[in-house]
Amino acid sequence: MTDQQNEQWLLKARPVGMIGPEHFEHVVTPLPEPDLGAGEVLVKVLMLGFDPAMRGWVEDVPSYLPPVALGEPMRASGIGQVVKSENPNMPEGALVQGLVNWQRYCIAGGDSAMPLQVLPEGTPPGMALSVFGATSLTAYFGLLDVGKPKPGDTVLVSGAAGATGSAVAQIARLKGCKVVGIAGGEEKCQWLREACKVDATIDYKSEDVATRIAELCPEGVNVFFDNVGGSTLEAGLAGMAEGGRIVLCGAISGYNDEKPAPGPHNLMLLVVRRLRMEGFVVIDYLDRAPEAIEALMEWVGDGQFAWREDVQSGFENIPATLQRLFRGENQGKQLLKLADPD
Amino acid sequence: MTDQQNEQWLLKARPVGMIGPEHFEHVVTPLPEPDLGAGEVLVKVLMLGFDPAMRGWVEDVPSYLPPVALGEPMRASGIGQVVKSENPNMPEGALVQGLVNWQRYCIAGGDSAMPLQVLPEGTPPGMALSVFGATSLTAYFGLLDVGKPKPGDTVLVSGAAGATGSAVAQIARLKGCKVVGIAGGEEKCQWLREACKVDATIDYKSEDVATRIAELCPEGVNVFFDNVGGSTLEAGLAGMAEGGRIVLCGAISGYNDEKPAPGPHNLMLLVVRRLRMEGFVVIDYLDRAPEAIEALMEWVGDGQFAWREDVQSGFENIPATLQRLFRGENQGKQLLKLADPD
Numbered sequence: 168m169t170d171q172q173n174e175q176w177l178l179k180a181r182p183v184g185m186i187g188p189e190h191f192e193h194v195v196t197p198l199p200e201p202d203l204g205a206g207e208v209l210v211k212v213l214m215l216g217f218d219p220a221m222r223g224w225v226e227d228v229p230s231y232l233p234p235v236a237l238g239e240p241m242r243a244s245g246i247g248q249v250v251k252s253e254n255p256n257m258p259e260g261a262l263v264q265g266l267v268n269w270q271r272y273c274i275a276g277g278d279s280a281m282p283l284q285v286l287p288e289g290t291p292p293g294m295a296l297s298v299f300g301a302t303s304l305t306a307y308f309g310l311l312d313v314g315k316p317k318p319g320d321t322v323l324v325s326g327a328a329g330a331t332g333s334a335v336a337q338i339a340r341l342k343g344c345k346v347v348g349i350a351g352g353e354e355k356c357q358w359l360r361e362a363c364k365v366d367a368t369i370d371y372k373s374e375d376v377a378t379r380i381a382e383l384c385p386e387g388v389n390v391f392f393d394n395v396g397g398s399t400l401e402a403g404l405a406g407m408a409e410g411g412r413i414v415l416c417g418a419i420s421g422y423n424d425e426k427p428a429p430g431p432h433n434l435m436l437l438v439v440r441r442l443r444m445e446g447f448v449v450i451d452y453l454d455r456a457p458e459a460i461e462a463l464m465e466w467v468g469d470g471q472f473a474w475r476e477d478v479q480s481g482f483e484n485i486p487a488t489l490q491r492l493f494r495g496e497n498q499g500k501q502l503l504k505l506a507d508p509d
Numbered sequence: 510m511t512d513q514q515n516e517q518w519l520l521k522a523r524p525v526g527m528i529g530p531e532h533f534e535h536v537v538t539p540l541p542e543p544d545l546g547a548g549e550v551l552v553k554v555l556m557l558g559f560d561p562a563m564r565g566w567v568e569d570v571p572s573y574l575p576p577v578a579l580g581e582p583m584r585a586s587g588i589g590q591v592v593k594s595e596n597p598n599m600p601e602g603a604l605v606q607g608l609v610n611w612q613r614y615c616i617a618g619g620d621s622a623m624p625l626q627v628l629p630e631g632t633p634p635g636m637a638l639s640v641f642g643a644t645s646l647t648a649y650f651g652l653l654d655v656g657k658p659k660p661g662d663t664v665l666v667s668g669a670a671g672a673t674g675s676a677v678a679q680i681a682r683l684k685g686c687k688v689v690g691i692a693g694g695e696e697k698c699q700w701l702r703e704a705c706k707v708d709a710t711i712d713y714k715s716e717d718v719a720t721r722i723a724e725l726c727p728e729g730v731n732v733f734f735d736n737v738g739g740s741t742l743e744a745g746l747a748g749m750a751e752g753g754r755i756v757l758c759g760a761i762s763g764y765n766d767e768k769p770a771p772g773p774h775n776l777m778l779l780v781v782r783r784l785r786m787e788g789f790v791v792i793d794y795l796d797r798a799p800e801a802i803e804a805l806m807e808w809v810g811d812g813q814f815a816w817r818e819d820v821q822s823g824f825e826n827i828p829a830t831l832q833r834l835f836r837g838e839n840q841g842k843q844l845l846k847l848a849d850p851d
Contacts, residue, residue: 396777415776416780417777427774429771429774430772430773431771431772432770434760434773436788437757437786438758439573441787442788444779445779445784446780446782446784446785447780
């Protein structure tokens, strides 16, 4: 491949069950000599971010973003560098972030509903996608706006070692809450206790989650931030304190099921314990992103906030890298680096 | 039985599956010559109310009220007349309402957490338990405080012909909402359309609920007040509009299951459609009862509010009357009359 070529991963088939490389097609196409419209830019993609929510984007059902069409390059968050510009706000050479695609080059800006943003001066691309990325905004607004924790509350987080979960756990800690994190494996649990300074962890691979929640949260859970769904949601529900809030962020345990799994058997607890269960999507909060970024920059600057980046490489490895999320193999924010900035 | 005797239905066994007469024991005991404590009253029970929530009261699990103990008379809402009083607020002859028991006479007042209240002058006992009773307060606070409907919203109600559901449907209508009610059988649906003036009904016994919700609510449901749970909750969830609220009041469809049924398969809709699902218990709102009663009295006085009372009789029929609720046999608020006031 030369600089005169583009490379893409196109959605070839809608997955039923686990998503994998077989659902995408690798193509090499000529680099477009674009006739850019007003406001548009040609962007060279430098780094891709991966998120469990991407599994939903390839389902052919109406959702908060339109489904990725068959034959189109897969959508992803990413960082790029402007190589040609008809947009004075994004000059040639600028580093930009936002929604891109699984391709080397893409055209963006203009009338796009999800325009790219210029990266703040000096932000490393990895950090822009990890600790200052959409997963941290998801954590910030989901926990604070939907979960509304009060100091002294007990906050339970599932998928706690993931990019969103670890940010939730630490924001809760910084807001004066007792934090219990559920993660898979001792390595992740240890990182949560030592680097993220959570009060306690539950290793769902070796412990009974409901039993441990009852032991660790004898007064009950006030806020449960759930990224996992399924039996984890059911166990968390059983541990809720009266008046508790369950923030539904996602349900990674079920994203690759061929048929949707049933919901929890104990939903009646919502009635007898007066619980609120509420879902949210971070794109509704993007206009308030500066508030979250400012708080995160302060915590990161003070050394109070831990995060990890799991950086893969190789254009050919993009689909397999997405699968790492659903196998629980990633340690921290899943990224894939394609190129360094010029 | 004479006036010197008491009669009781004691909880004999905790039901697994459908509750019925076999779980209660009928006993005749001497009428206590009570040594009333300060504030206590001896009450002759005149009328009993029945509510699906009573099924939960006989489960041996912690809930918003302590479980009824084995060997104790069953708890119930009711109306009584004071026959002996050590309480100046409840003189002999006064009609009172509150939590009583399945017995002819009970002692109440004093330090009880759920004291009896004197019935407002002139209120017929049936109305105090039906249109001005706890089921209407449940409807009022659940719909308005938890569901927060706005004029023009589409409100979906399940169990819509029941005491709570029909009050929800009418309060929603009076607040300027479009109302769709789900009920079992054409008789109940017709009453909802003609007397309660709901916009449309779905007969779950002869129609596919999810299909009909989609047809009747093309813009989606903004508030779903669910009394039923199970497949009805799942169908309602599928029909929700973005930002909608699901008020969980109860789940009558599952109360007599031997094992709790799984929850809805489509809980992920809470995330992608930003839905809130919230449970509540009316006893949390009892200090605000006058606000609801005042509104209900105005609507009833104006002839804008319909209700039905299904009045059974006979002390021996008490347990079987509870079962009518779970078989959908009641037409309106289920009551049982024991005696007229003196």
